[in-house]
Amino acid sequence: MVMTTHDEKMRTVRFRVDDTAHISVDGEKCKSCAVRACVTVCPAGLFVPLDDGSVLFNYEQCFECGACYFVCTQEGAIRWTYPRGGFGVTFRES
Amino acid sequence: MAVNGGSEHFDVIVVGAGPAGSAAALIAARAGLSVALIERGEYPGAKNVSGAVFYGSAILNKLIPGWWEQAPVERHVCRRDLVLMSPTTSVSLDFRSSAAGYSEPPYNGFTILRPKFDRWFAAQAEAAGAFLLTSAVVDDVIKEDGQVVGVQVRRDMGELRGDVVIACDGANSWLARKAGLQRELHTHELSLGVKEVIGLDEATIRERFQLTGDEGVALEYVGAVTDSVHGGAFLYTNRDSLSLGILGQLSSLVEHKKRPYDLLEAFKAHPAVAPLVRGGTLREYSAHLIPEAGWNMVPTLYGDGILVAGDAAGFCLATGIYIEGINYAIQSGLAAGTAAVEACRRQDFTRYSLMKYMELLYQRNVLTDLRAYRHAPAFVNGERLQNVYPELAARISESLFRVAGDRKQKLLPLYWQTLQQVGTKPRHVLKDLYHVARAYLW
Known part of the structure; x- marks a missing residue:
């Protein structure tokens, strides 16, 4: 199938999930953010805006691209590192 | 080789086993230096994504003669299309050549899959004597x-000491920033690429793209293909799959609130693209950042005991005509490796000694090309090239080729009228012509 949903896309990617998060988001700091650029740009769709104005983030299917880090306008809202060696995304064909 | 305990010392430590890192490690190891090549992925290429066409075949041929016979390449590129898109129409420049240099060794370019190619290239550095350490993250x-004087490897690995550190850790280079050589990057300097590898059988690929044997095609798109977002799209033929994707300038994705994967789906559904991908099966989805501002985002390239190469140094030429990075990565890796070798010979690892890298970068045409095309990225990512001119080309072509029994307009009035339809003034066009000339002509 050529046309695919985002879920179908993500199912083709291999991740070795670490038990600790390499990126953490301070949802409180997101409450004063009107842009929510992370929600738009994340190619894995890992940022979910919540009703209370904060943003929920799940590190498990992260491509480690850094887009969220560069677009974030809230000082200190995203703490960003690479996952532990050998963990995280493992591309096979790209 | 034990690396625990933090007492190991190398002549050269290369961080990142992509094309830049492996090239640097290869040339330093061949010169007899002790080289550590550190990769955070499970294997080299595990974290890496490109389109990808590798246009540096002749460069690599000097290093590894006949490299394509042993490397995992897909198809040699002898056909290139530049396509301007409106929502319904496409206008393309179709280049195809069987001339020497395109369809004969050493060829001009190959489509490659990075996890396979990078793994092979790193193995060449290993074979030359470099010590490859995978699954290791360098934090500082x-x-x-x-x-x-070395790098901090996360957790139990500890410290790794070396005389020269070469940072080849990619577009999002923490090392260049931690070393104080690169500033924080701006969102207009980076593009996000999202990509799919779509499986399609060999016979269908040959027939659909009019290819013989191992011939391949590189199609590149600009215009409505990314909606109003500044960016572009690509479609490359592999042996039994297609690599296709879209690029969107980060600042522009945010401004227009467009999700990259939605743009990717719209690209595949465009009437000019849908017939090319029909019947394929998604094999892998991926994403990566691309440093696209060229000359304007190049960091300080050398410091005391450190050099920066590849995407970490912003060595990517995104000018519309040229969309190249892997060749510059390899050239800069070779330049950095050579500079490290010479510094070791002198036993002088200060910035004054490593400054030789700059000279080598010009000799290998990395900085030469980036400087020559320094005005191109701003023009390519400008509003009119992205959204107005593709629409203009599409509308003029639509009028030009339509036969409905009406009086045929001559070209100048047709151009004039269409220009008004797309809401652009002649003085804007004149201004852009100057920018094109400055960016591309002299």
């Missing part, structure tokens, strides 16, 4: 009296 450089 170690400095003593302002001189970089």
Whole structure:
């Protein structure tokens, strides 16, 4: 199938999930953010805006691209590192 | 080789086993130096994504003669299309050549899959004597009296000491920033690429793209293909799959609130693209950042005990005509490796000694090309090239080729009228012609 949903896309990617998060988001700091650029740009769709104005983030299917880090306008809202060696995304064909 | 305990010392430490890192490690190892090549992925290429066409075949041929016979390449590129898109129409420049240099060794370019190619290339560095350490993240450089003397490897690995550190850790280079050589990057300087590898059988690929044997095609798109977002799209033929994707300038994705994967789906559904991908099966989805501002985002390239190469140094030429990075990565890796070798010979690892890297970068045409095309990225990512001119080309072509029994307009009035339809003034066009000339002509 050529046309695919985002879920179908993500199912083709291999991740070795670490038990600790390499990126953490301070949802409180997101409450004063009107842009929510992370929600738009994340190619894995890992940022979910919540009703209370904060943003929920799940590190498990992260491509480690850094887009969220560069677009974030809230000082200190995203703490960003690479996952532990050998963990995280493992591309096979790209 | 034991690396625990933090007592290991190397002549050269290369961080990142992509094309830049492996090239640097290869040339330093061949010169007889002790080289550590550190990769955070499970294997080299595990974290890497490109389109990808590798246009540096002739460069690599000097290093590894006949490299394509042993490397995992897909198809040699002898056909290139530049396509301007409106929502319904496409206008393309179709280049195809069987001339020497395109369809004969050493060829001009190959489509490749990075996890396979990078793994092979790193193995060449290993074979030359470099020590490849995978699954290892480098968090910082170690400095003593302002001189970089090694790297901090996360957790139990500890410190790794070396005379020269070469940072080849990609578009999002923490090392270049931690070493104080690169500033924080701006969102207009980076593009996000999202990509799919779509499986399609060999016979269908040959027939659909009019290819013989191992011939391949590189199609590149600009215009409505990314909606109003500044960016573009690509479609490359592999042996039994297609690599296709879209690029969107980060700042522009945010401004227009467009999700990259939605743009990717719209690209595949465009009437000019849908017939090309029909019947395929998604094999892998991926994403990566691309440093696209060229000359304007190049960091300080050398410091005491450290050099920066590849995407980490912003060595990517995104000018519309040229969309190249892997060739510059390899050239800069070779330049950095050579500079490290010479510094070791002198036993002088200060910035004054490593400054030789700059000279080598010009000799290998990395900085030469980036400087020559320094005005191109701003023009390519400008509003009119992205959204107005593709629409203009599409509408003029639509009028030109339509036969409905009406009086045929001559070209100048047709152009004039269409220009008004797309809401652009002649003075804007004149201004852009000047920018095109400045960016591309002299």
